[in-house]
Amino acid sequence: MTFDVEQVDSVLRTTRAVRRRLDLERPVPDEIILQCIDLAEQAPSGANIASRRWLVIRDVEVKAKVAELYRMAGGANIIQAAQQLKGTGSHREHTAASSAYLAQNMERVPALVIPTIWGEHDGSGCPGLFDSVIQSAWSFCLALRARGLGTAWTTMIFGKREELIDILGIPKGVTPIVLLPVAWTIGTDFKPTARRPAAQITWFDHWGHTNAQPYHGDILASQPGVTVEVNVEAPQQRLWDLISDVTLPARFSDEFQGAEWLDGDGARFVGRNRIGDRQWETTSHVVACEAPRLFAWNVSDAEQPSAQWRFELDRVGDSTRLRQCMTMGPGLSGTTRAMQQDPDNARQILAARRATLRRNMELTIQGIKQLAESEK
Numbered sequence: 001m002t003f004d005v006e007q008v009d010s011v012l013r014t015t016r017a018v019r020r021r022l023d024l025e026r027p028v029p030d031e032i033i034l035q036c037i038d039l040a041e042q043a044p045s046g047a048n049i050a051s052r053r054w055l056v057i058r059d060v061e062v063k064a065k066v067a068e069l070y071r072m073a074g075g076a077n078i079i080q081a082a083q084q085l086k087g088t089g090s091h092r093e094h095t096a097a098s099s100a101y102l103a104q105n106m107e108r109v110p111a112l113v114i115p116t117i118w119g120e121h122d123g124s125g126c127p128g129l130f131d132s133v134i135q136s137a138w139s140f141c142l143a144l145r146a147r148g149l150g151t152a153w154t155t156m157i158f159g160k161r162e163e164l165i166d167i168l169g170i171p172k173g174v175t176p177i178v179l180l181p182v183a184w185t186i187g188t189d190f191k192p193t194a195r196r197p198a199a200q201i202t203w204f205d206h207w208g209h210t211n212a213q214p215y216h217g218d219i220l221a222s223q224p225g226v227t228v229e230v231n232v233e234a235p236q237q238r239l240w241d242l243i244s245d246v247t248l249p250a251r252f253s254d255e256f257q258g259a260e261w262l263d264g265d266g267a268r269f270v271g272r273n274r275i276g277d278r279q280w281e282t283t284s285h286v287v288a289c290e291a292p293r294l295f296a297w298n299v300s301d302a303e304q305p306s307a308q309w310r311f312e313l314d315r316v317g318d319s320t321r322l323r324q325c326m327t328m329g330p331g332l333s334g335t336t337r338a339m340q341q342d343p344d345n346a347r348q349i350l351a352a353r354r355a356t357l358r359r360n361m362e363l364t365i366q367g368i369k370q371l372a373e374s375e376k
Contacts, residue, residue, distance in 0.1 A: 011146050014190040018150030019102040022183035028110040030056075032147060033182065040115075040140035045132035051119060052133050055168060055176070057112040065167050066157070067106035070179070073159040075103030091315065102152060102181065109181040113151075114168075115140070116176045133177050141180070150185040153178055200227070200325070208358060212308075212327045219346055220336055225308075225327035226354050228361045234372035236313050236320045240292035242368050243311035243322070246271075246284075252367030253360040259284075269297075275356065280334075284309070299333075306333035322368060324361045 037054050045051065057063055071079070082100035085093045106112070115137040141151055157164055157179050170176060203209050212223035232239060242248055246269045250258040257272040262283070271282050285305075288296035293313045298305030312323040328336055335353045339346040 011142055013192040015142055015145040016150070016190045016193065017098075017152040018183075018185055018190075019098040019152050021186040022102075022105075022109060022150060022181065023186050024105060024108040024110070024183060026110070026184045028149065028182055028184065032149065033111060033113065036140050036143035036147070036149075039143040040136045043136035043139045045136070051117050052136055053116045053118070053174065055114040055116060055170070057114070057168070058110070060107070062167065063107045063109070063112060066112060066164070066179075069160050069163055069167065070106050070154075070157045071103055074156045075100075075106070078103050102154070106181060109183050111182045113140070113180040113182050114176050115178060115180070116170065116174050118174055120173060120175055137178050137180070144182060145190075148184060148188055149182060150190075151180040151182050153180065155179065203227075206354075209354060210325070210327065212329075219350060220329060220339060223327050223329045224350060224354070225325065226357045226361060227323060227325045228358060228365055229321055229323040230365050230369050231316060231319045232322050232369045232372050233319055234369075234375070236292045236315060238375060239313050239320050239322055239368065239372050240295075242372060243313065244289065244291070244295045246297075248368070249364045252363045254363065255356065255360045256364075271299075282306075301331055304331040305329070306331045306336070322365050324365050326357055326361065 033056055041050075041052065057066060078096065079100045082093075082096040085096050087093075115133055117133045137153075141153070144151055155178055158176065161176070164170075164176065168176075199210065199212055202211075204211055204215070208227050210225040210227050212225060213221060215222040246259045246261070249256045255273055255275055257274050257279075259269045259271045262268040262270060267286050269284050269286075271284055273280050273282065282299050284297040284299050285302035286295075286297045287302060287308075288294050288310065294310065296308070296310035299307040299309065306329070308327040308329075310325050312325065314321045314323075332340075335349065339349050342349065
């Protein structure tokens, strides 16, 4: 059988959390829900044990009780937060308004679907419970999308788990996993959202080891690198002031000894480095300065750098995630020259360099974290 990969990929790319675009007036036939559950049940499960059970809620009174419980579990707080954020231009305004809409209208959704599974999680990490139902529930979401319906993955209500179990008559020993409000969507023109490229969040063989390019047998051509990251309890702007100071890493790193700006234009700086008795200097070119989230520079040559470095900042709730990333090449560096000259030991040379880089990068981000958090 030949699949239309583009259509399959389109479903995967555009299955979004749908809230404000749920059609609250158009009925959803049982046949479609059951079709989607049949498809979802094809998902793998631990030991191939058929332990999933699906609860579809249509009764108006039951939906009203579930909706009220949802608001008690946190939906009311979301509604209040959305009202406070309205018109502020905050990055959370859109998401808060969407979540509030669902909380206000949960009982009007044509069907509420709750995948459950026989079993209670004991914290053992053994397969057979959540790892036997999550993939099935997501297959259900994809099947809905392919048919013009949508849903949103919601788990807030399980803060009132016992009350929900009582309302729905779920027996002891069965665990509800997620609440999925199901409706036709208003329009089907959903688009992919911005995500990091796979190369930036995929590690090869060791945590934090990256390849900027696919590996096809040539280590250097894959542009190997290292990424380290940490969550910091400090505002993004405070961290931006630190990461955009090119002299700061010298306070924490064993290798990086210091830096000075060149020409006074803020576009190039000279860095001094040292490992043991070996010392060297590099000229770096700032290639991205996007406050308050990205500061990046290329070493030696702006277009054909020997190394590419960057700091990234992302909001994570009330925290900020700090990432430092380094990619070798595509130009030559001392490490890549050594690998070229000794191809039989290229992997060992790379492993040793990565270990040194990672140690110093972790010292740097931990030092920045401590400094940022101490300024509260």
